[in-house]
Amino acid sequence: MDLFIQSLVLGILLGGLYALLAAGLTLYFGVMRVVMIAHSAFLILAAYLAWWFTTNTGLDPLLSLVVTVPLFFVVGVFVQRVLIARLKPATLTMMSVLLTFAIALTIEGLLGFVFSGTQRRIQLPYSGASFEVFGARIAVVKLIAFALAAVALAALYFVLKATRFGQSLRATIQNSEAAALVGIDTKKVAGYGFGIGLATAAVGGTALALDATIYPSLHWHWIGPLMAIIVVGGLGSVPGAAAAAMVLGVSQSLLQIPMGTTWAQTIFYIVLFATLVFRPHGFFGGRLAQRF
Amino acid sequence: MRNASDTAPTTDTGAPTVLRVIRGIQILAVVGAVVGVLVFPLTGPGPFIMSVGVVILSYACMATGWNFVGGFTGYISLGHAAFTGLGGYAVGLLILRAEVSPWLALVLAAVIVAVLSIPIGFASLRVRGASFVIMSLALVLIMLLVFQSWSDVTGGSNGMRVPRPFGPEVLRPEQHERFYYLHVALLVIMLLAWWAIDRSRFGAGLKAIREDEDKAQSLGIPTFNYKLAVYVISAFFTAMAGGLYALWFGFLDPIFQFSILTGSYMVLMSLLGGIRSLFGPALGAAIVGYAIEFFKAQYGDTQFHLVALGLLLGLVVLFMPEGILPSLNRLLDRLRPSATSIREESAEDLATKSAVLVGDKEGTP
Numbered sequence: 001m002d003l004f005i006q007s008l009v010l011g012i013l014l015g016g017l018y019a020l021l022a023a024g025l026t027l028y029f030g031v032m033r034v035v036m037i038a039h040s041a042f043l044i045l046a047a048y049l050a051w052w053f054t055t056n057t058g059l060d061p062l063l064s065l066v067v068t069v070p071l072f073f074v075v076g077v078f079v080q081r082v083l084i085a086r087l088k089p090a091t092l093t094m095m096s097v098l099l100t101f102a103i104a105l106t107i108e109g110l111l112g113f114v115f116s117g118t119q120r121r122i123q124l125p126y127s128g129a130s131f132e133v134f135g136a137r138i139a140v141v142k143l144i145a146f147a148l149a150a151v152a153l154a155a156l157y158f159v160l161k162a163t164r165f166g167q168s169l170r171a172t173i174q175n176s177e178a179a180a181l182v183g184i185d186t187k188k189v190a191g192y193g194f195g196i197g198l199a200t201a202a203v204g205g206t207a208l209a210l211d212a213t214i215y216p217s218l219h220w221h222w223i224g225p226l227m228a229i230i231v232v233g234g235l236g237s238v239p240g241a242a243a244a245a246m247v248l249g250v251s252q253s254l255l256q257i258p259m260g261t262t263w264a265q266t267i268f269y270i271v272l273f274a275t276l277v278f279r280p281h282g283f284f285g286g287r288l289a290q291r292f
Numbered sequence: 293m294r295n296a297s298d299t300a301p302t303t304d305t306g307a308p309t310v311l312r313v314i315r316g317i318q319i320l321a322v323v324g325a326v327v328g329v330l331v332f333p334l335t336g337p338g339p340f341i342m343s344v345g346v347v348i349l350s351y352a353c354m355a356t357g358w359n360f361v362g363g364f365t366g367y368i369s370l371g372h373a374a375f376t377g378l379g380g381y382a383v384g385l386l387i388l389r390a391e392v393s394p395w396l397a398l399v400l401a402a403v404i405v406a407v408l409s410i411p412i413g414f415a416s417l418r419v420r421g422a423s424f425v426i427m428s429l430a431l432v433l434i435m436l437l438v439f440q441s442w443s444d445v446t447g448g449s450n451g452m453r454v455p456r457p458f459g460p461e462v463l464r465p466e467q468h469e470r471f472y473y474l475h476v477a478l479l480v481i482m483l484l485a486w487w488a489i490d491r492s493r494f495g496a497g498l499k500a501i502r503e504d505e506d507k508a509q510s511l512g513i514p515t516f517n518y519k520l521a522v523y524v525i526s527a528f529f530t531a532m533a534g535g536l537y538a539l540w541f542g543f544l545d546p547i548f549q550f551s552i553l554t555g556s557y558m559v560l561m562s563l564l565g566g567i568r569s570l571f572g573p574a575l576g577a578a579i580v581g582y583a584i585e586f587f588k589a590q591y592g593d594t595q596f597h598l599v600a601l602g603l604l605l606g607l608v609v610l611f612m613p614e615g616i617l618p619s620l621n622r623l624l625d626r627l628r629p630s631a632t633s634i635r636e637e638s639a640e641d642l643a644t645k646s647a648v649l650v651g652d653k654e655g656t657p
Contacts, residue, residue: 106602112595224433
């Protein structure tokens with residue numbers, strides 16, 4: 001029973017991180033019909049920057065967010081304006097997959113070049129600390145990572161719901177032609193949307209760096225589950241992605257008890273497969289999600 | 293008749309000569325390439341160069357296999373490495389566990405993978421664009437997971453040794469030469485199959501799907517069946533390419549067999565050469581394959597080849613999404629006297645043509 005509670009709690013903590021990253025991923029698709037394969041490569045890049053920051057300054061990796069979040073936002077706007085915007089609308093989705101795939105490869109290669117393929121891990125004063133709640137032992141770093149993800153997700157929710165920009169963003173997600181007709185500058189929205197998406201990768205990467213061994217090709221390990229989550233949640237739906245992330249993260253964690261760590265990962269693909277067969281547009285997305 | 297009026301404006305004066313010249317250039321290029329490929333082993337390259345030749349031909353087979361789906365339907369699969377990997381492992385397992393002869397194993401493996409691809413295609417082809425690509429990516433990731441973890445059967449991360457079909461007494465250079473020609477033979481079979489589909493009603497239907505799937509469907513093309521059929525054909529050939537490579541290389545490691553990189557090579561090669569043309573993927577394979585081997589030899593195991601691959605793919609997507617061969621053809625087009633002499637088939641033409649043909653078959657006007 002203890003093991004069950006332990007796994008459940010760990011699953012929720014992991015699900016929070018998945019939710020943040022999947023929300024970013026689904027934002028690109030919702031606003032621009034772009035499948036951003038490089039999202040997890042940027043995640044690993046942020047993790048490396050956090051590691052580099054802490055190793056060289058001795059300061060807490062969370063402080064690196066002050067630099068990485070705005071930096072990633074600007075890079076996101078830049079990537080959208082300079083690269084993605086060049087693609088023809090007719091083949092945008094397919095070509096964006098390949099273009100962002102190319103970006104992912106380039107980042108992975110550069111990371112390997114600069115930091116070498118050696119596995120890295122941040123050493124923190126509180127690295128080994130943990131405490132017990134209801135019979136479940138929780139590592140402090142895991143809780144901080146979850147809190148970070150929760151704060152970022154809440155901020156994202158606030159931006160989407162309460163600001164004027166969020167309103168235009170949601171309008172663009174719902175119907176970009178209509179949004180343009182009522183005077184929303186959809187190009188600008190697309191750029192900022194991309195920037196916000198990448199900013200979530202900066203937060204996620206830092207959260208990841210607190211508690212994981214990182215290496216350049218780690219992003220392939222993340223992209224599969226994240227992609228599965230956004231399809232299951234319904235492409236373009238932020239709440240759908242968050243819900244699917246939580247459900248799948250917890251399932252993965254619970255399945256580790258009977259199946260072991262590796263096999264438990266298959267849950268993402270099994271659910272993805274089943275979703276495509278029985279509900280191709282996912283659980284929250286509109287019919288639209290099938291088309292692109 | 294629409295066709296008659298469309299071909300009518302051809303300017304007769306001089307046009308046929310120019311067309312013949314263009315045709316001549318094209319034939320000459322193909323014949324030159326064929327002779328070059330066949331003669332290459334006779335020029336006495338060392339075993340290393342010879343092995344690079346085999347690798348490039350293997351890439352050409354994979355890319356051409358990929359192009360059955362990518363070229364005809366426009367569905368970009370990033371996960372075709374799942375099929376080469378499965379083909380390789382199926383060959384290895386059939387030889388080792390079922391003691392089937394290697395060549396029979398090669399054919400059986402391709403058939404098995406083709407059968408496996410039916411449910412996979414059934415799930416992934418129901419969705420378009422993004423979901424399809426994600427599904428294809430997931431496919432190769434799950435295969436990696438399964439083959440790494442299921443060590444009782446697959447040898448797990450330790451890999452699997454596949455016995456050499458020509459026996460240990462055949463020396464390495466000879467081994468390379470035989471497999472070189474075997475790959476050429478497989479490539480020729482694939483090209484013939486692609487060519488046949490390209491000219492068939494089935495092919496016209498597939499291309500209509502590529503241009504506008506909804507319209508194709510509304511014109512009565514059984515789009516799902518067509519997509520599934522070509523997906524299975526593609527899986528069959530891609531698996532056979534993977535199996536032949538496994539027989540040559542003699543060792544399987546899940547990390548390399550089910551690698552996202554292998555799948556992306558196929559896409560890059562096909563795109564670079566031109567997915568709409570018969571020889572495009574093979575040409576792309578020659579260029580990219582050579583570049584990969586060059587980077588590996590030059591920069592060893594640094595991650596530099598990833599950067600090079602990434603930049604190249606990015607440039608192709610941004611500036612040459614049509615590929616080299618279509619661009620060259622367009623260049624030749626400029627020589628042509630008037631654009632109307634040879635009519636490009638537009639999306640609607642393809643759809644109508646295929647629908648009319650489908651209609652004919654069913655006895656409706």
